[in-house]
Amino acid sequence: MKTRYLISGLALLSIISCKTPLNIAKVQPEKNISISKDLPEDQIFKSIIEPYKMELEGKMNTKISHTSVDLTKQGDDSNLGNLLADYTFEGADDWAKKNGIPGGVDGAVINIGGIRTTIAAGDIMTRQIYEVMPFENEVMIMKMKGSDMQGLFDYYLKTLKNNPVSHIVIETDKDKIVNQLINGKPIDPAKTYYIATSDYLALGGDNMDYFKKGEMIATGIKLRDLFLEKFIANPEIKVPTDSRLNFKNKKNNKTDE
Template sequence: MSCKQEKGSLSEIEGRQIQIDSTLHTADSISSFIKPFKDRINDVLDSALAYAPKPLLLEDSEHNTSMGNLMADIVLLETAPLFRSKTGKELDFVVLNRGGIRSIISSGNVTARNAYEVMPFENYISVVELNGTAVRELITFLITATRPHPIAGMQIVMGKNGGLESVTINGMPFDENRNYFVATSDYLVQGGPSIGFFNEIVSTTDTGYLIRNAIIDHFKKIDTVQATVDNRFIQLK
């Protein structure tokens, strides 16, 4: 009986609100301690990696945008060789969500800080394998969405009345009898049907590669950041 431990029970919780206002002052000792670390981080984040001759925007067209196209193209370019080395298979196309892009890129120097502003989330690139039926459902979702979700490696053409005219993937007509490998955000994979992108998945390959890191790696490889509205997703007039 002497070893018996009585379980305590919580009887009360108290709390108080602390106002953050001008009456609070910086502790000089703490500021001095963190200053070299803060300065180093700012130097890294604000060093120019590339140059954007014109702004890349999220609202410059109805079905595809310069900023969305840049993001999807980066994921395609940076993920394809990684996926090939891991699996021996070829990446077919990319689909991202418009809501995951949180900033534009203004004209001028492009830095790592821009990448954090564009993609503040810790989202990784995943490659999902979809059968032809699931790809068709994905295409239907894209053409009926109220916002333009970024794509790369695929062209979608809609008719005047909004119906689907044609789909090509890697320059070839969409084949509903085969499977496709699609690079996307792990957020969309985990959300599945609840957010509309992927109703059924055959397999998933986790790359371990942050979307943000793919952006930074791409900026380091190029001199000029360029992306335009193009014909990857259009509606006939």
């Protein structure tokens, strides 16, 4: 038995000793060479996508409305901000009345940072709405207790930020709120309010934590789709002229978007 183990061990040792040692080749980093510029264009692929590309470009460059003034996002009451806040209100209000909220919505709040660019005076093309609102944000309706609505006004007093509103009035002077209205009336603590906004803000975006106290109602409406629909329905844009946000004696460290 011992002899058999000895023979097996010698055989294994012999096999191991006959193996060639593993040599690792020297590895050196080399400069990356791009070959994409030398690749020929795939004509078959190009011919397939070209009709779709032309169709898309045609839709993006289709005139949907017209504005006689620049639509900007500057100032407490920016005309573009107020316009889009009104469109948000109108879309949510219509949806609410058709879906079990007979009184509709009471107001709307959107964020100025979500409006990514402005619209110059002249014809308005489809692509400009995509540039203004490139995100896939959805319209939400927040069901709020009247006793929790003070948080909205306190937010504006603290930030003095020109986040657009609709059917809401907020006036401040230094460190005090001098006027706060929803649909033209003071807050009723016993009332239930329905405020239209985006899913981003509904979840507390832009530090709007007061919305977290409410109940979120999803509409399934994309903000950009709603804005497109509204611009198409209004071939000549009439900008809102009412005063909504008025921050008197605004501190220098408080700036607009």
